[in-house]
Amino acid sequence: MFLTRRGFIQQAAMAAGGLMAGGGGVAGFSGTARAATQLTVSATTGMIADTASVIGGNLVSVSSLMGPGVDPHGYRQTRSDIVAMARADLVLRHGLYLEAQMEAFFEDLSRKGKVVAVADTIDPSLLLSHEDYPGRYDPHVWMDPELWKTVSTTIASALKTAQPDQAEGIEERLAAFTGELDALDAYSRQVLGSVPENARVLVTAHDAFSYFGRAYGFEVLGIQGISTESEAGLARIAELVGTLVERKIGAVFVESSVPDRNMKALIEGAAAKGHKVAIGGELFSDAMGQSGTYEGTYLGMIDHNVTTIAAALGGTVPDRGRLGQLQAAG
Secondary structure (H helix, E strand, C coil): CCCCHHHHHHHHHHHHHHHHHCCCCCCCCCCCCCCCCCEEEEECCHHHHHHHHHHHHHHEEEEECCCCCCCCCCCCCCHHHHHHHHHCCEEEECCCCCCHHHHHHHHHHHCCCCEEEHHHHCCHHHCCECCCCCCCECCCHHHCHHHHHHHHHHHHHHHHHHCHHHHHHHHHHHHHHHHHHHHHHHHHHHHHCCCCHHHCEEEEEECCCHHHHHHHCCEEEEEECCCCCCCCCHHHHHHHHHHHHHHCCCEEEEECCCCCHHHHHHHHHHHHCCCCCEEEEEECCCCCCCCCCHHHCHHHHHHHHHHHHHHHCCCCCCCCCCCCCCCCCC
16 A cells, blocks of 8 residues: 555554553663664665774664665665664765655654664765756765765764674774775776876766765766756767767766666667767676675775776776675676
8 A cells, every 4th residue: 555655654644652651672772772782773875874884893783775787766664664763773874965865764763763764964065066956956976986985984873872892893894994995095096097097987877976076186077967866868879879879988887776778778879870979888886896795895896986987088997906805897
């Protein structure tokens, strides 16, 4: 049965109320987790869930609402999501309007005090605006490991608030993860720097890579806008076809969480004008790779993207990425 917004909110309240009556203790994010048990964390995206798992270690049990290939821009909470978030000790959402269809739900859940919007703590001066997203910032901050360090610190702070007696271990794991982010950033600069300057143009299904482009000196052209909820008109596709032909761009990239129909139209349009364009690879934009794989981690996701882009655009990359763990380089 379809639930209205009010129905969703009422279900969440009922679920939370039932748990509290039964001693579940989720009335609010008060800073005290249930004794002698793991902290139960519900995260919206895989990137947040993976980071929380790494920083929390054995202290946390983390679940993600959105799995591999799921588009967060259009995602709506299910009944099981409502129950998971009501039962969780802590809910980690991205913020910056990424979970656009869940804003009303989170507004209500936030009144219970246990929801943290992890990307909202980034200095606004470091965030990017976009013409098709008036009044809001580009939410795809995970594309820059330097910005993800701020998100990681926010996640660590939320975990320490929930389990203050475990603060030392959380800080140690945060420091180790931050070191990995620094190493990932250094690798990215090295291999992307090997791409010829005139080839540093990244054409993707939607505009999710602007932070990547700013960090590593790439021009980014998306068929759709920041949100996949926006439509790509024929004029936009025709414009990009002209750009591909004029600038002799030979590779474009599909995304794991976005249908490839617009990209096929782009390639066919270029071919009709006598210019051959190849698919340089599949990138992980709004979701990570399959669970249980290296690409199914935040570090592996970015390693895959960087290695795939550099290889397709004429750069020099090591076999199977930074740590030799990618399923396939390029």
